[in-house]
Amino acid sequence: MSLRLFNTLSRRVEPFVPLAPGRVTLYTCGPTVWNYAHIGNFRTFLFEDLLRRWLEASGYEVFHIMNLTDVDDRIIKEAGAKAVSIRDFVAPYVVAFDEDREFLRIRPAHAYPRATEYVAPMVRLVEGLLEKGVAYRGDDGSIYFSIERFPAYGRLSQLDRRELKAGASERVASDEYAKEDARDFALWKAAKPEDEAVGAAWDAPFGRGRPGWHLECSAMALELIGQRYGVDVLDIHAGGVDLIFPHHEDEIAQSCAFTGREDFARYWLHGEFLNVRGTKMSKRFGNITTPRDLRQDGVDPGALRLLVFQTHYRQKLDLTDDALAAAREGARRLGAFARRLAGSAGAADGAAFGAAGERLRADFAAALDEDLNAPQAVAALFEFVSEGNRLLDGGELPGPVALAAWRQADAVLDAATVPEAVEVTTAAASGLAASLSEQPPPDAGARLSWAAGWANARAAAKAARNFAEADRIRVLLAAAGFDVRDRRDGTAEVVKR
Numbered sequence: 001m002s003l004r005l006f007n008t009l010s011r012r013v014e015p016f017v018p019l020a021p022g023r024v025t026l027y028t029c030g031p032t033v034w035n036y037a038h039i040g041n042f043r044t045f046l047f048e049d050l051l052r053r054w055l056e057a058s059g060y061e062v063f064h065i066m067n068l069t070d071v072d073d074r075i076i077k078e079a080g081a082k083a084v085s086i087r088d089f090v091a092p093y094v095v096a097f098d099e100d101r102e103f104l105r106i107r108p109a110h111a112y113p114r115a116t117e118y119v120a121p122m123v124r125l126v127e128g129l130l131e132k133g134v135a136y137r138g139d140d141g142s143i144y145f146s147i148e149r150f151p152a153y154g155r156l157s158q159l160d161r162r163e164l165k166a167g168a169s170e171r172v173a174s175d176e177y178a179k180e181d182a183r184d185f186a187l188w189k190a191a192k193p194e195d196e197a198v199g200a201a202w203d204a205p206f207g208r209g210r211p212g213w214h215l216e217c218s219a220m221a222l223e224l225i226g227q228r229y230g231v232d233v234l235d236i237h238a239g240g241v242d243l244i245f246p247h248h249e250d251e252i253a254q255s256c257a258f259t260g261r262e263d264f265a266r267y268w269l270h271g272e273f274l275n276v277r278g279t280k281m282s283k284r285f286g287n288i289t290t291p292r293d294l295r296q297d298g299v300d301p302g303a304l305r306l307l308v309f310q311t312h313y314r315q316k317l318d319l320t321d322d323a324l325a326a327a328r329e330g331a332r333r334l335g336a337f338a339r340r341l342a343g344s345a346g347a348a349d350g351a352a353f354g355a356a357g358e359r360l361r362a363d364f365a366a367a368l369d370e371d372l373n374a375p376q377a378v379a380a381l382f383e384f385v386s387e388g389n390r391l392l393d394g395g396e397l398p399g400p401v402a403l404a405a406w407r408q409a410d411a412v413l414d415a416a417t418v419p420e421a422v423e424v425t426t427a428a429a430s431g432l433a434a435s436l437s438e439q440p441p442p443d444a445g446a447r448l449s450w451a452a453g454w455a456n457a458r459a460a461a462k463a464a465r466n467f468a469e470a471d472r473i474r475v476l477l478a479a480a481g482f483d484v485r486d487r488r489d490g491t492a493e494v495v496k497r
Protein backbone atom coordinates (compact mmCIF):
# COMPACT_ATOMS: atom_id res chain seq x y z
CA MET A 1 0.00 0.00 0.00
CA SER A 2 1.05 3.55 -0.55
CA LEU A 3 -0.57 6.89 -0.03
CA ARG A 4 -3.77 7.80 -1.88
CA LEU A 5 -5.45 11.18 -1.54
CA PHE A 6 -8.78 12.68 -2.56
CA ASN A 7 -7.93 15.32 -5.15
CA THR A 8 -10.52 18.09 -5.46
CA LEU A 9 -9.34 18.61 -9.06
CA SER A 10 -10.64 15.17 -10.12
CA ARG A 11 -13.11 14.56 -7.24
CA ARG A 12 -11.43 11.16 -6.88
CA VAL A 13 -9.06 9.34 -4.57
CA GLU A 14 -5.80 9.08 -6.52
CA PRO A 15 -2.39 7.52 -5.83
CA PHE A 16 -0.07 10.23 -4.53
CA VAL A 17 2.96 10.69 -6.78
CA PRO A 18 5.10 13.75 -6.01
CA LEU A 19 6.98 15.66 -8.72
CA ALA A 20 10.35 14.54 -7.41
CA PRO A 21 10.71 11.21 -5.59
CA GLY A 22 11.03 11.47 -1.83
CA ARG A 23 10.10 15.10 -1.39
CA VAL A 24 6.88 17.04 -1.10
CA THR A 25 6.17 20.75 -1.41
CA LEU A 26 3.09 21.53 0.69
CA TYR A 27 1.36 24.91 0.67
CA THR A 28 -1.43 25.57 3.15
CA CYS A 29 -3.38 28.83 3.20
CA GLY A 30 -2.71 30.48 6.54
CA PRO A 31 -4.72 32.87 8.67
CA THR A 32 -5.62 36.44 7.88
CA VAL A 33 -4.21 38.00 11.01
CA TRP A 34 -6.95 40.54 11.58
CA ASN A 35 -8.35 38.72 14.62
CA TYR A 36 -7.86 35.51 16.66
CA ALA A 37 -8.24 32.47 14.42
CA HIS A 38 -11.25 30.40 15.49
CA ILE A 39 -11.41 26.70 16.16
CA GLY A 40 -12.91 26.05 12.71
CA ASN A 41 -9.74 27.46 11.13
CA PHE A 42 -7.71 25.30 13.48
CA ARG A 43 -9.61 22.19 12.46
CA THR A 44 -8.21 22.79 8.97
CA PHE A 45 -4.72 23.38 10.40
CA LEU A 46 -5.00 20.14 12.42
CA PHE A 47 -5.94 18.16 9.31
CA GLU A 48 -2.93 19.70 7.57
CA ASP A 49 -0.74 18.83 10.57
CA LEU A 50 -1.87 15.21 10.28
CA LEU A 51 -1.12 15.24 6.54
CA ARG A 52 2.33 16.71 7.16
CA ARG A 53 3.14 14.25 9.96
CA TRP A 54 1.97 11.25 7.94
CA LEU A 55 4.03 12.32 4.91
CA GLU A 56 7.07 12.65 7.16
CA ALA A 57 6.40 9.34 8.91
CA SER A 58 6.18 7.78 5.42
CA GLY A 59 9.71 8.98 4.69
CA TYR A 60 9.09 12.10 2.62
CA GLU A 61 11.09 15.27 3.05
CA VAL A 62 8.34 17.87 3.36
CA PHE A 63 8.76 21.58 2.65
CA HIS A 64 5.72 23.15 4.29
CA ILE A 65 4.78 26.76 3.58
CA MET A 66 1.96 28.59 5.36
CA ASN A 67 1.35 32.23 4.56
CA LEU A 68 0.19 34.94 6.91
CA THR A 69 -2.14 37.38 5.19
CA ASP A 70 -1.22 40.66 6.81
CA VAL A 71 -2.84 43.00 4.30
CA ASP A 72 -6.43 42.73 3.08
CA ASP A 73 -9.71 44.67 3.03
CA ARG A 74 -10.60 43.87 6.65
CA ILE A 75 -7.14 44.61 8.07
CA ILE A 76 -7.05 48.00 6.35
CA LYS A 77 -10.49 48.88 7.66
CA GLU A 78 -9.74 47.84 11.26
CA ALA A 79 -6.30 49.49 11.30
CA GLY A 80 -7.86 52.68 9.93
CA ALA A 81 -10.52 52.67 12.64
CA LYS A 82 -7.80 52.41 15.29
CA ALA A 83 -5.51 54.87 13.47
CA VAL A 84 -2.52 52.51 13.53
CA SER A 85 -0.40 51.02 10.73
CA ILE A 86 -1.41 47.59 9.42
CA ARG A 87 1.94 46.31 10.73
CA ASP A 88 1.13 47.41 14.30
CA PHE A 89 -2.47 46.31 14.01
CA VAL A 90 -1.66 42.68 13.09
CA ALA A 91 1.35 42.23 15.44
CA PRO A 92 -0.58 40.83 18.45
CA TYR A 93 -2.59 38.45 16.22
CA VAL A 94 0.60 37.06 14.67
CA VAL A 95 1.88 36.25 18.17
CA ALA A 96 -1.51 34.81 19.20
CA PHE A 97 -1.64 32.56 16.15
CA ASP A 98 1.72 31.07 17.04
CA GLU A 99 0.68 30.51 20.68
CA ASP A 100 -2.55 28.80 19.62
CA ARG A 101 -0.69 26.63 17.11
CA GLU A 102 1.76 25.60 19.83
CA PHE A 103 -1.09 24.88 22.29
CA LEU A 104 -2.67 22.48 19.77
CA ARG A 105 0.70 20.79 19.16
CA ILE A 106 0.67 21.70 15.48
CA ARG A 107 4.16 21.43 14.00
CA PRO A 108 5.47 24.76 12.74
CA ALA A 109 5.68 25.22 8.96
CA HIS A 110 9.17 25.66 7.46
CA ALA A 111 8.24 29.09 6.13
CA TYR A 112 5.63 31.63 7.23
CA PRO A 113 5.84 34.23 4.46
CA ARG A 114 3.99 37.45 5.24
CA ALA A 115 2.27 39.09 2.30
CA THR A 116 3.74 42.54 3.01
CA GLU A 117 7.26 41.08 2.79
CA TYR A 118 6.69 39.55 -0.67
CA VAL A 119 5.39 42.52 -2.60
CA ALA A 120 8.25 42.38 -5.15
CA PRO A 121 7.38 38.89 -6.47
CA MET A 122 3.71 39.91 -6.53
CA VAL A 123 4.55 42.91 -8.70
CA ARG A 124 6.56 40.65 -11.05
CA LEU A 125 3.62 38.26 -11.31
CA VAL A 126 1.22 41.07 -12.25
CA GLU A 127 3.73 42.41 -14.81
CA GLY A 128 3.96 38.94 -16.34
CA LEU A 129 0.18 38.63 -16.58
CA LEU A 130 -0.09 42.10 -18.18
CA GLU A 131 2.56 41.15 -20.75
CA LYS A 132 0.69 37.96 -21.61
CA GLY A 133 -2.53 39.90 -22.07
CA VAL A 134 -4.52 38.01 -19.41
CA ALA A 135 -4.61 41.05 -17.12
CA TYR A 136 -5.84 44.57 -17.87
CA ARG A 137 -6.19 47.93 -16.20
CA GLY A 138 -9.70 48.97 -15.15
CA ASP A 139 -11.02 52.56 -15.17
CA ASP A 140 -10.37 52.69 -11.42
CA GLY A 141 -6.63 52.19 -12.05
CA SER A 142 -6.66 48.67 -10.54
CA ILE A 143 -5.33 45.66 -12.46
CA TYR A 144 -7.81 42.83 -13.12
CA PHE A 145 -7.47 39.24 -14.26
CA SER A 146 -9.55 38.46 -17.34
CA ILE A 147 -11.16 35.05 -16.77
CA GLU A 148 -12.22 35.02 -20.44
CA ARG A 149 -8.54 34.81 -21.41
CA PHE A 150 -7.96 31.75 -19.27
CA PRO A 151 -10.06 28.87 -20.67
CA ALA A 152 -9.36 26.52 -17.74
CA TYR A 153 -11.09 28.91 -15.31
CA GLY A 154 -13.58 27.00 -13.15
CA ARG A 155 -11.79 23.62 -13.36
CA LEU A 156 -11.25 23.23 -9.62
CA SER A 157 -14.67 24.44 -8.47
CA GLN A 158 -16.41 22.83 -11.46
CA LEU A 159 -18.24 26.03 -12.30
CA ASP A 160 -20.60 25.90 -15.17
CA ARG A 161 -18.85 28.05 -17.76
CA ARG A 162 -22.12 29.79 -18.56
CA GLU A 163 -22.14 31.31 -15.10
CA LEU A 164 -18.94 33.19 -15.77
CA LYS A 165 -19.37 36.91 -16.15
CA ALA A 166 -16.30 38.31 -17.80
CA GLY A 167 -15.58 41.88 -18.78
CA ALA A 168 -15.43 45.38 -17.40
CA SER A 169 -19.03 45.65 -16.24
CA GLU A 170 -18.81 42.50 -14.13
CA ARG A 171 -15.46 42.69 -12.42
CA VAL A 172 -15.02 42.56 -8.67
CA ALA A 173 -12.56 44.37 -6.45
CA SER A 174 -13.34 42.81 -3.07
CA ASP A 175 -11.35 39.81 -1.84
CA GLU A 176 -14.30 37.53 -1.22
CA TYR A 177 -17.29 36.98 -3.45
CA ALA A 178 -19.98 34.39 -4.02
CA LYS A 179 -19.79 31.37 -6.29
CA GLU A 180 -22.66 32.64 -8.42
CA ASP A 181 -20.49 35.62 -9.20
CA ALA A 182 -17.51 34.20 -11.10
CA ARG A 183 -16.00 37.28 -12.64
CA ASP A 184 -12.83 39.21 -13.32
CA PHE A 185 -11.04 39.79 -10.03
CA ALA A 186 -8.54 42.38 -8.83
CA LEU A 187 -4.88 41.39 -8.85
CA TRP A 188 -3.67 44.78 -7.75
CA LYS A 189 -5.84 47.49 -6.23
CA ALA A 190 -5.01 51.12 -6.94
CA ALA A 191 -4.00 52.95 -3.76
CA LYS A 192 -6.70 54.90 -1.96
CA PRO A 193 -6.14 57.48 0.77
CA GLU A 194 -7.30 54.96 3.42
CA ASP A 195 -4.64 52.48 2.24
CA GLU A 196 -1.92 55.15 2.38
CA ALA A 197 -3.02 56.15 5.89
CA VAL A 198 -2.21 52.69 7.32
CA GLY A 199 0.92 51.88 5.29
CA ALA A 200 -0.85 49.56 2.84
CA ALA A 201 0.39 50.94 -0.49
CA TRP A 202 3.46 50.11 -2.58
CA ASP A 203 4.98 51.47 -5.79
CA ALA A 204 4.71 49.36 -8.94
CA PRO A 205 5.38 50.05 -12.65
CA PHE A 206 1.63 49.74 -13.29
CA GLY A 207 0.69 52.16 -10.51
CA ARG A 208 0.88 52.52 -6.75
CA GLY A 209 -1.39 50.12 -4.91
CA ARG A 210 -1.65 46.89 -2.96
CA PRO A 211 -2.03 43.21 -3.79
CA GLY A 212 -5.35 41.37 -3.84
CA TRP A 213 -5.66 38.42 -1.46
CA HIS A 214 -5.58 35.72 -4.16
CA LEU A 215 -2.40 37.11 -5.70
CA GLU A 216 -0.55 36.83 -2.39
CA CYS A 217 -0.64 33.04 -2.17
CA SER A 218 0.34 32.49 -5.82
CA ALA A 219 3.33 34.81 -5.62
CA MET A 220 4.63 33.55 -2.27
CA ALA A 221 4.24 29.87 -3.14
CA LEU A 222 5.98 30.24 -6.52
CA GLU A 223 8.75 32.38 -5.01
CA LEU A 224 9.53 29.96 -2.18
CA ILE A 225 9.43 26.66 -4.11
CA GLY A 226 11.41 28.34 -6.89
CA GLN A 227 14.11 29.45 -4.44
CA ARG A 228 14.25 26.09 -2.73
CA TYR A 229 13.91 23.55 -5.54
CA GLY A 230 13.77 25.52 -8.81
CA VAL A 231 10.24 24.27 -9.52
CA ASP A 232 6.99 26.13 -10.32
CA VAL A 233 4.38 23.49 -9.47
CA LEU A 234 3.37 22.52 -5.93
CA ASP A 235 2.85 18.90 -4.95
CA ILE A 236 0.00 19.59 -2.53
CA HIS A 237 -2.07 22.68 -1.85
CA ALA A 238 -4.50 22.43 1.08
CA GLY A 239 -7.08 24.57 2.81
CA GLY A 240 -10.66 24.67 4.02
CA VAL A 241 -13.54 23.85 1.65
CA ASP A 242 -14.62 27.49 1.79
CA LEU A 243 -11.44 28.41 -0.10
CA ILE A 244 -12.18 26.33 -3.21
CA PHE A 245 -14.00 29.26 -4.74
CA PRO A 246 -12.99 31.91 -5.46
CA HIS A 247 -9.65 31.83 -3.66
CA HIS A 248 -8.11 28.63 -5.02
CA GLU A 249 -9.72 28.98 -8.43
CA ASP A 250 -8.14 32.43 -8.69
CA GLU A 251 -4.78 31.17 -7.42
CA ILE A 252 -4.77 28.56 -10.21
CA ALA A 253 -5.75 31.09 -12.86
CA GLN A 254 -2.99 33.56 -11.94
CA SER A 255 -0.29 30.97 -11.39
CA CYS A 256 -0.91 28.82 -14.46
CA ALA A 257 -1.39 31.83 -16.76
CA PHE A 258 1.98 33.08 -15.47
CA THR A 259 3.99 29.83 -15.55
CA GLY A 260 2.33 28.30 -18.60
CA ARG A 261 1.94 25.05 -16.64
CA GLU A 262 -1.19 22.99 -16.64
CA ASP A 263 -1.17 22.78 -12.83
CA PHE A 264 -0.36 25.13 -10.00
CA ALA A 265 -0.62 22.21 -7.56
CA ARG A 266 -0.90 18.53 -8.50
CA TYR A 267 -3.15 17.68 -5.54
CA TRP A 268 -5.74 19.97 -3.97
CA LEU A 269 -6.96 18.88 -0.55
CA HIS A 270 -9.83 20.52 1.30
CA GLY A 271 -10.95 20.03 4.90
CA GLU A 272 -14.61 20.30 5.96
CA PHE A 273 -16.13 22.70 8.49
CA LEU A 274 -16.31 22.39 12.23
CA ASN A 275 -19.45 23.65 13.96
CA VAL A 276 -19.51 24.73 17.57
CA ARG A 277 -22.90 23.50 18.76
CA GLY A 278 -24.55 23.89 22.09
CA THR A 279 -21.36 23.89 24.11
CA LYS A 280 -20.64 25.89 27.24
CA MET A 281 -18.10 27.76 25.16
CA SER A 282 -20.48 28.68 22.38
CA LYS A 283 -22.91 30.02 24.98
CA ARG A 284 -20.23 32.03 26.68
CA PHE A 285 -18.30 33.19 23.65
CA GLY A 286 -20.91 33.19 20.90
CA ASN A 287 -20.34 31.29 17.71
CA ILE A 288 -16.72 32.29 17.37
CA THR A 289 -14.76 30.02 19.66
CA THR A 290 -11.00 30.31 19.60
CA PRO A 291 -8.31 27.98 20.96
CA ARG A 292 -7.72 30.55 23.72
CA ASP A 293 -11.36 30.20 24.82
CA LEU A 294 -10.86 26.44 24.94
CA ARG A 295 -7.62 26.74 26.87
CA GLN A 296 -9.28 29.12 29.33
CA ASP A 297 -12.01 26.52 29.75
CA GLY A 298 -9.40 23.90 30.67
CA VAL A 299 -9.81 21.89 27.46
CA ASP A 300 -6.83 19.68 26.97
CA PRO A 301 -5.11 19.81 23.59
CA GLY A 302 -4.73 16.03 23.36
CA ALA A 303 -8.51 15.70 23.70
CA LEU A 304 -9.11 18.26 21.00
CA ARG A 305 -6.72 16.54 18.60
CA LEU A 306 -8.38 13.20 19.30
CA LEU A 307 -11.84 14.69 18.78
CA VAL A 308 -10.82 16.19 15.44
CA PHE A 309 -9.09 13.03 14.21
CA GLN A 310 -12.06 10.83 15.15
CA THR A 311 -13.93 12.39 12.23
CA HIS A 312 -12.63 12.14 8.69
CA TYR A 313 -11.32 15.47 7.40
CA ARG A 314 -13.88 15.49 4.56
CA GLN A 315 -16.82 15.10 6.97
CA LYS A 316 -18.43 17.92 8.92
CA LEU A 317 -17.69 17.87 12.63
CA ASP A 318 -19.80 19.19 15.52
CA LEU A 319 -17.96 20.32 18.61
CA THR A 320 -20.14 19.57 21.64
CA ASP A 321 -19.48 19.27 25.38
CA ASP A 322 -20.26 15.55 25.32
CA ALA A 323 -17.89 14.89 22.43
CA LEU A 324 -15.17 16.88 24.20
CA ALA A 325 -15.68 15.01 27.48
CA ALA A 326 -15.47 11.64 25.69
CA ALA A 327 -12.34 12.73 23.87
CA ARG A 328 -10.82 13.86 27.16
CA GLU A 329 -11.30 10.36 28.59
CA GLY A 330 -9.81 8.86 25.42
CA ALA A 331 -6.76 11.13 25.49
CA ARG A 332 -6.15 10.27 29.14
CA ARG A 333 -6.51 6.59 28.42
CA LEU A 334 -3.84 6.91 25.74
CA GLY A 335 -1.59 8.83 28.13
CA ALA A 336 -2.01 6.35 30.97
CA PHE A 337 -1.20 3.50 28.59
CA ALA A 338 1.87 5.37 27.30
CA ARG A 339 3.21 5.55 30.86
CA ARG A 340 2.40 1.95 31.56
CA LEU A 341 4.02 0.77 28.34
CA ALA A 342 7.19 2.80 28.87
CA GLY A 343 7.43 1.52 32.44
CA SER A 344 7.35 -2.14 31.45
CA ALA A 345 9.48 -2.40 28.30
CA GLY A 346 11.43 -5.63 27.95
CA ALA A 347 14.47 -6.55 25.82
CA ALA A 348 12.33 -8.64 23.47
CA ASP A 349 8.63 -8.67 22.57
CA GLY A 350 6.41 -11.25 24.15
CA ALA A 351 4.88 -13.25 21.28
CA ALA A 352 1.41 -11.73 21.61
CA PHE A 353 2.82 -8.22 22.11
CA GLY A 354 4.97 -8.54 19.00
CA ALA A 355 1.93 -9.64 16.98
CA ALA A 356 -0.16 -6.77 18.38
CA GLY A 357 2.62 -4.32 17.43
CA GLU A 358 2.79 -5.67 13.88
CA ARG A 359 -0.97 -5.39 13.59
CA LEU A 360 -0.98 -1.80 14.84
CA ARG A 361 1.74 -0.80 12.39
CA ALA A 362 -0.09 -2.38 9.43
CA ASP A 363 -3.61 -1.18 10.32
CA PHE A 364 -2.47 2.32 11.18
CA ALA A 365 -0.58 2.72 7.88
CA ALA A 366 -3.41 1.20 5.83
CA ALA A 367 -5.88 3.64 7.39
CA LEU A 368 -3.84 6.81 6.83
CA ASP A 369 -2.67 5.71 3.38
CA GLU A 370 -6.31 5.61 2.29
CA ASP A 371 -7.00 9.35 2.09
CA LEU A 372 -5.94 10.00 5.69
CA ASN A 373 -8.59 7.86 7.33
CA ALA A 374 -7.75 9.08 10.81
CA PRO A 375 -10.89 7.64 12.52
CA GLN A 376 -9.74 4.18 11.46
CA ALA A 377 -6.16 4.90 12.56
CA VAL A 378 -7.46 6.02 15.97
CA ALA A 379 -9.52 2.82 16.22
CA ALA A 380 -6.40 0.72 15.50
CA LEU A 381 -4.55 2.59 18.24
CA PHE A 382 -7.29 1.96 20.84
CA GLU A 383 -7.43 -1.69 19.87
CA PHE A 384 -3.73 -1.88 20.63
CA VAL A 385 -4.30 -0.15 23.98
CA SER A 386 -6.99 -2.66 25.02
CA GLU A 387 -4.92 -5.62 23.93
CA GLY A 388 -1.77 -4.13 25.48
CA ASN A 389 -3.44 -3.53 28.85
CA ARG A 390 -4.72 -7.10 28.85
CA LEU A 391 -1.26 -8.46 28.03
CA LEU A 392 0.40 -6.31 30.69
CA ASP A 393 -2.15 -7.52 33.25
CA GLY A 394 -1.17 -11.04 32.30
CA GLY A 395 2.51 -10.26 32.79
CA GLU A 396 3.60 -10.17 29.15
CA LEU A 397 6.26 -7.60 28.24
CA PRO A 398 6.33 -5.29 25.20
CA GLY A 399 9.62 -5.17 23.29
CA PRO A 400 11.08 -3.13 20.40
CA VAL A 401 8.39 -4.10 17.85
CA ALA A 402 5.41 -3.12 20.02
CA LEU A 403 7.13 0.03 21.29
CA ALA A 404 8.15 1.22 17.81
CA ALA A 405 4.61 0.71 16.47
CA TRP A 406 3.17 2.60 19.43
CA ARG A 407 5.69 5.45 19.13
CA GLN A 408 5.04 5.95 15.44
CA ALA A 409 1.27 6.10 15.88
CA ASP A 410 1.61 8.36 18.91
CA ALA A 411 4.01 10.68 17.03
CA VAL A 412 1.55 11.09 14.15
CA LEU A 413 -1.65 11.66 16.16
CA ASP A 414 -0.01 13.27 19.22
CA ALA A 415 -3.30 12.99 21.09
CA ALA A 416 -2.21 11.38 24.36
CA THR A 417 -2.58 13.29 27.60
CA VAL A 418 -0.04 11.83 29.96
CA PRO A 419 -1.35 12.01 33.54
CA GLU A 420 0.65 13.48 36.35
CA ALA A 421 2.06 10.64 38.41
CA VAL A 422 4.65 9.80 41.05
CA GLU A 423 6.50 6.63 41.83
CA VAL A 424 5.77 4.99 45.16
CA THR A 425 9.33 4.57 46.31
CA THR A 426 9.35 3.06 49.76
CA ALA A 427 7.42 0.37 51.54
CA ALA A 428 9.42 0.76 54.73
CA ALA A 429 7.75 3.82 56.23
CA SER A 430 5.63 2.31 58.97
CA GLY A 431 3.59 4.80 60.98
CA LEU A 432 3.73 7.25 58.05
CA ALA A 433 -0.06 7.48 57.88
CA ALA A 434 -0.21 9.07 61.33
CA SER A 435 1.61 12.19 60.05
CA LEU A 436 -0.63 12.70 56.99
CA SER A 437 -3.85 14.67 56.82
CA GLU A 438 -6.82 12.73 55.51
CA GLN A 439 -7.89 15.83 53.59
CA PRO A 440 -6.04 16.61 50.33
CA PRO A 441 -4.40 20.08 50.25
CA PRO A 442 -6.03 22.62 47.89
CA ASP A 443 -2.90 23.28 45.82
CA ALA A 444 -2.53 20.89 42.85
CA GLY A 445 1.23 20.40 43.21
CA ALA A 446 0.98 19.75 46.95
CA ARG A 447 -1.87 17.33 46.29
CA LEU A 448 0.38 15.08 44.20
CA SER A 449 2.97 14.78 47.00
CA TRP A 450 0.16 14.26 49.49
CA ALA A 451 -1.06 11.36 47.35
CA ALA A 452 2.47 9.98 47.10
CA GLY A 453 2.72 10.06 50.91
CA TRP A 454 -0.48 8.06 51.28
CA ALA A 455 0.61 5.64 48.57
CA ASN A 456 3.79 5.02 50.55
CA ALA A 457 1.75 4.48 53.70
CA ARG A 458 -0.38 2.01 51.77
CA ALA A 459 2.70 0.13 50.56
CA ALA A 460 3.90 -0.08 54.17
CA ALA A 461 0.49 -1.40 55.28
CA LYS A 462 0.58 -4.04 52.57
CA ALA A 463 4.10 -5.07 53.55
CA ALA A 464 2.82 -5.48 57.14
CA ARG A 465 -0.08 -7.55 55.72
CA ASN A 466 -2.56 -4.97 57.03
CA PHE A 467 -4.81 -5.29 53.98
CA ALA A 468 -7.78 -3.52 55.59
CA GLU A 469 -5.67 -0.38 56.05
CA ALA A 470 -4.27 -0.69 52.51
CA ASP A 471 -7.82 -0.83 51.13
CA ARG A 472 -8.92 2.11 53.27
CA ILE A 473 -6.06 4.20 51.80
CA ARG A 474 -6.92 3.18 48.25
CA VAL A 475 -10.49 4.42 48.79
CA LEU A 476 -9.22 7.64 50.38
CA LEU A 477 -6.95 8.27 47.37
CA ALA A 478 -9.70 7.41 44.90
CA ALA A 479 -12.00 9.95 46.58
CA ALA A 480 -9.31 12.60 45.99
CA GLY A 481 -8.99 11.61 42.31
CA PHE A 482 -5.92 9.34 42.41
CA ASP A 483 -5.43 5.77 41.25
CA VAL A 484 -2.80 3.51 42.73
CA ARG A 485 -1.39 1.01 40.27
CA ASP A 486 0.47 -1.96 41.65
CA ARG A 487 3.04 -3.57 39.43
CA ARG A 488 3.97 -7.20 39.44
CA ASP A 489 7.45 -6.51 40.75
CA GLY A 490 5.97 -5.07 43.98
CA THR A 491 6.51 -1.41 43.05
CA ALA A 492 3.63 0.96 42.40
CA GLU A 493 2.76 4.36 41.02
CA VAL A 494 0.06 6.81 41.88
CA VAL A 495 -1.67 8.51 38.98
CA LYS A 496 -3.93 11.56 38.90
CA ARG A 497 -7.19 10.69 37.19
Ligand SMILES: [Zn+2]
Binding pocket: 028, 029, 030, 217, 247, 251
Ligand atom coordinates in the same frame (compact mmCIF):
# COMPACT_ATOMS: atom_id res chain seq x y z
ZN1 LIG B 1 -4.30 31.05 -0.18
